[in-house]
Amino acid sequence: MSLFFTIFALAACLGAVAVVISQSVVRMAFWLVVSLGSVAGLFFLADADFIGAAQLLIYVGGTLVLLVFGIMLTASGPYMKIPASPGETVVAGLIGVMFLFMVFATINGVDWDGSRDRIMAATHQTEGATGFDDRSEGNTLRPLGFALLGVRPDVPNGVAGAGYLLPFEIASVHLLVVLIGAAYLARAKRRQDVV
Amino acid sequence: MVGETLKFWLMIAWLLPLAGFVVEIFFGFYSKNPRHSKAAAWCAVGCIGIGFLCSANALRIWGNANEWCVLEAAEHGDPGDTQADAGHHETDSAEHQTAYSGVIYTLGVFGSLEVTLDYYIDSLTLVMFTMVTLIATCIHVFAIGYMSDELTDEYVDHSAHTSDGGHVHRPGRFYRFFAFMSLFCFAMLGLVLAGNIFQVFIFWELVGICSFLLIGFYTERKTASDAANKAFIMNRIGDFGFLIGLMVLWTFFGTFRFGDTVVDEQVVDQGLFSMVHRDGTGNVARDEVTGDVLITDTHGHVLTNEDGSNRQIPYYLLVVIGLGIFAGCVGKSAQFPLQTWLPDAMEGPTPVSALVHSATMVAAGVYLAGRFFPMFVQEVLLTIAYTGCITLFLAATIAMVATDIKKVLAYSTISQLGYMMLGIGVFGWAAGLFHLITHAFFKSLMFLCSGSVIYGCHHEQEMPKMGGLLWKMPITAFTMLVGVCAISGFWLPFGLHFSGFHSKDAIVASALAFIHANPAHFMLFLIPLLTAGITAFYMFRMWFYTFVGKPRDQHVHDHAHESPWVMTVPLLILAAFAWFCAYGGESGHLYLMLTGDEPSHLAADVTAATAGGINLPGHAAIHAVHDDAGRWALIAALSGALIAYVLYGTNVVNVEEIKRQLGGVHGFLANKWYFDDLYDALFMKPAHKVAAFCAWFDGAVFDRILHGAAKSMIVVSKWDRVFDETVVDGFVNLIASATQSVGASLRVVQTGRLRQYVMFIVLGVVALFAVMFTTFPG
Amino acid sequence: MPAELNSYLLVGAVLFVCGVICMATKRNAIGVLMGVELVLNGANVNFVAFSKFTTLGLDGQVFSLFVIVLAAAEAAVALAIVLNFYNNHLTVDVDRGNKLKG
């Protein structure tokens, strides 16, 4: 298991770094595919099948194709590059490293196990109390579907209203708005004929 | 059950014209070709025609339910049965309910005041309904022909002039005329159906506004608009009295309803008519100590206030109520001294004169006097009688010298209305209303005939220009003759008497009986008798002037023609009714129905002197003098007609010579007894003076004060401006410039470079982290 | 288990930081967009990791699902904006869009 994790994690991180380093936009897109695909692999490893598949379908299959499409539409020449100044790169790199260090420090500074136990104790949960073991198999499709429809069989005592029906609906309306908005923004401007 | 059925049919008859009005006024305006379409007219005719059928049906139902009052007639009308007591009628009506009342719709409740639309249906209501709808139907049909000039986009009004002297050109108003007529029918029927005096007042005003609109129909003519204004204002004077009466009524009786509200045979709400109780002498019940009038329930028991005391009203206020209501009647029915508006109202189209200003609206005053009769005490009735008496004589004398064919008829109308008032005033209740019905038929007939003549003579109204039209327009002439005979009250063998004979006889008989009982008031008989002759005279004068003799204006005569069938058929129908509607006289159905609902205290013959000093003649007394009165009246009418024939039907006497010899009297009469001038001097001129003074005062005093105030405000404003510009603006500008300078120094941070912003964010987060980490380690 | 969680979080951190640097250094607007995607993915990795290893449970997956969906929407709008930008400036260099500088 850790073998696959190592592979995917490395691919994801290296892909991300390559995205930063690459100068050509298309290469950036390529490395981004590598990175995001590996993240999808990480999702599979973390028993989130549906999220992984959604990541692949929406990000890699949809968003990135769209991005490449955009690159092609906006390229003023082959292999267009807009290099940043070295100073900026160095400064950004330094700040990035500081930031990374900060995040690392935070991650390592937190007692995850302790906090987890405290939360479990506070909410009177025991391991596997819900008996909802599908998650460990990665078959989260149905629970997710239930959650999006507003039912939470995985929540102890079946708290009503713990679902995500409203966010789900809002997201769908949001997507529709985005569809229209994007089409409006990117529409071909028709020149006003002077009569 | 019968009441509900009657209500149903009468409601249809009442509301259909309203629907017609709405349709005509809106669809008439928006229809494709409103100026050339007769659709509005047929709509109006349809509405009122169906209304007539409904009314007639209601009348039939009522008659069947009450056996046409023949049983009662046998009791009342039998001369031998003089012992009928006052209470008799009440028990009788308990067996045969003749009056039905109830609530149609509650408009609103304000404290104890309940404003409702009620209905009060008795024989008078039904007869009025049938009469109004029948006459209105005929007149509507007639108007289709008469108003056909208006079916054009460019109507030339020869009587109205523009400022440059030309004739007024305007679009035709055919549909508008019929819309107004429908609205009037609605208002008039509502007035008749009304179950409370306040509702009567509402529709009273509504017919007033219709009258205003129709008189001023040719609004471009100054005479027409002046006449409309005059009619309206004169009516307001009367309505002022009406309002006073209503206020007093409300204060002391607390209700406006006529009849009792009966639920499951229990009286839950007292109506006005049962609140003033009459004792056997026909007097109102009064408190023995104070002399105030007691307010009673249906059975004569005195009602009490909440503190246990008797409810009562001072007697003089009862007189005020009666006089106030009668003031409204005076205005509406053009009685002395408010009679001057009616002749001027002839400026409206002739069908309007026929419907509104002869048959229905002006009769509404008489109708109300009749309807409200139970509330009138002797003093009021005497006032009514004298008012009517003065009016009938005054108008008849003016009619003798009038030359405009419609003016003659208008004065005749005033005169006849005076007869009706007189009839009511001398306790001839049924006689007055009987005359109201018959008069409606023959006067509308004569107006339509005059309309036909005017139409045939191309809008020529002056009788001196007519003459010899008999064979030019025979149908018009002979139907007019029927009307003239009817109003003169001629007798014919085999009972084929003209309707006026019966009704006028009834009034004259009542008057005769009255002066027999009260000799001091002998004028109340003599003047009507004399006027009966005058009536015949001026009516035949008009007829001879118009239809026989030599043509006085050859041009008019040459172009005269008989009217089309839409105008003559209504004439024939109305002629039939004018002749025969009173068939049978006092034993005929019409009169019996009216007596069926006569106020109960009139039946008996009461000779005991009462507080008012008036003795009441009963039915029996009137009946006793009936034949005498009829003979006197017939003699008067025949002599009047004979004089007219001699003066105008033959060439024996030179009329102009007589006129010249009686110049003073003639002038006095031709100037309408100088009433217009009198009013002008008494009211108009002082009013103008006061108005002029007010205008001067306004300009000299008020305006100066205002101008001074304005100038001082300007001075204050100048100072305010200085303050505003230096202090207030300076403060605001200070803030603005400070903000601006701060912004100018901060703008450097806004590099406009997206990527730098990202860097700032990250730096900020890192810096925040560093601060947190150093401040709160662990 | 904490070791595993930490390693997931580290991956997320790297993705996040790389995304931020990408946003800060790329002058190409689409490159900036890619940086945003990386940042969002870093967050997603964290959500999923918390979902698996902590009491967050299914909520973490639902959140990351919403993030993905909204990121797609964001990309579409952003791309439309970039196209507009290109139409107006004939380049996708974000440094050229400095009309609002102080």
Added chain:
Amino acid sequence: MINTLAANSLTDALTGPLPLLGWDISSDTAFVIAAIIHAVLIFHVFALCPFFLIWLERKGSGRIQDRLGPTRVGGRFGWLQSLADGIKLIQKEDLCPPVADAMLFRSAPYIVCLASFAAFVVLPFSHSWVAVSADCGLFILLAILSLEVFGIIMAGYSSGSKWSLFGGMREAAQMVSYEIPLAICALIPIVSAGSLNLGEIGDMQSGHLGNWFLFHDPFTFVAFFVFFVVLTAGCKRAPFDLAEAESELVGGFHTEYSGMRWSFFFMGEYASMFALCGVAAILFLGGWHTGIPGVDGLLQEWRTRGEFTPFGYLANVIGAGVFVSKAAFGVFVQIWLRWTLPRLRIDQVMITCLKYFVPISCFLFLGATVWPLLFMFVWEQTTIYPEPLGKRAAEIWSVRHDDSESNESVSTDADAGSSNDSESIEVELSSGQYVASTNKNVDLQLQSDSSEQTALAASIEVRQ
């Protein structure tokens, strides 16, 4: 997903002391070994698909064009022609144009191949013959196949040739558009089935022809044909092969490629054709079931004896043969179409998709959703079949669950305090409430505790 990778218990079979050598294999190692075994098996399918299908294409095109096609290689029918082609292509020089972006240019064919190959991971060939029996298998398959387009765009862009660039752009536009009706049409049988697991979907259609989703209701019937046309476009096959368009773009995105890299594109294309036709076969045509009542019943009975018993294995082999035949027939129809129909213009392709297929598929989706309600309210039953689909699906699921439960979740069983007997009763009782009964704990909770939730679940369940 990793846990379901060895859905056919291969991992469990490998875990423990190996009988012959005496090695003690840990579960992790066994997992890796199982994964490798699966990968090798799938790779063979992936490699043999093009091998056979390219030959089929040659023969088919030859026959359609009134030629013989390959006749000699391998003796009769030229059946080894593809091998000869492959050997030739391997020998060719691997060219990379100087203006190309070399890194992308070289890696693009691998992306295409990788995507096509990975799609087979969730594609079942027979009952439980699947590498990963993921619950959202169809979703994963479509997601992975959508990666293929990225490789083609990369190839088109990095070649440094305008023909290739046009091809890449066309491919991008076409694929982004056609994915929408493809997904919607795939969802239509899903609405009826109530599962995204391709294995479950396939198993639901056993019995007779009427159980195939093709004949399930009018909407699925129409949806199948729409789906097939759309997947033809999705595989950029003629008449939708605008990305290649030899007559106008020379070779489209692969103009600059040669040798083995060129052949990778075709391997990927034929493999994805096969995979998608396989999906069509599973979704609509009964998967690995023959559709003949007696035979299906017999095979079903064999399968219940166990996977590794001779008869059970034989049944699966027969099932795999049936499935491959159906998929291959689908590919044959595509070949047939390619050599029969002329190519469309690019605008016609886009209009066909956006103005016709998207609305039609949306309508069909709506109809498929409303259809059960129609049955409910008009005929007061959920289906025209005597045995509701939901019940069959629940049985399949419970059987599968029992298999895994026997070695994984005994404790869960004890916690829930309900035996398998009571569970099956539950399943039968709530046969209409398939979704609710997929997990027995959920089921108990919903059934016993909260009537409100039951009502909610009943309202959101997938009828049938």
